[in-house]
Amino acid sequence: MRAAGLVSGNAKLTVKVAPMCAGSWQYTVFTVSGREPLQVVTQGQPGALTLVTAGTNVCSTQVSAQAPAGILSVAQCGLGVPPA
Numbered sequence: 001m002r003a004a005g006l007v008s009g010n011a012k013l014t015v016k017v018a019p020m021c022a023g024s025w026q027y028t029v030f031t032v033s034g035r036e037p038l039q040v041v042t043q044g045q046p047g048a049l050t051l052v053t054a055g056t057n058v059c060s061t062q063v064s065a066q067a068p069a070g071i072l073s074v075a076q077c078g079l080g081v082p083p084a
Contacts, residue, residue, distance in 0.1 A: 012032070016030060016037055020071070023068045024043055025042070025052075025070075025071045026042045027039070027058070028040045028042075038054060038056070039054065039057070040058070059072075
C-alpha cells in the first residue's frame with residue numbers, strides 16, 4: 001500500500017504489527033526505512049479496503065469517534081501516547 005506522499009517510492013516497508021481487525025476496521029504498523037513506524041487504519045471488507053488514516057498517530061477525530069473499541073485500544077487512542 002502506497003499513498004501519494006506518504007512514503008518515498010524507494011522506502012522499504014515491512015510489517016511490524018500484523019493487521020488487527022475489529023468489525024470492518026483494520027490496524028497495522030509498518031517499519032519504514034529511515035523513519036518512525038507508520039501506523040495505518042483502514043476500513044472495509046477484504047479486497048476493498050479504504051484508507052482511513054496513516055501516520056505516526058492515527059487517533060484522528062474520525063477514528064476516535066467511529067472505530068471499534070479494539071482498534072482504539074491497539075492504536076492507544078485516548079492514552080496520549082502512540083504505540084511504538
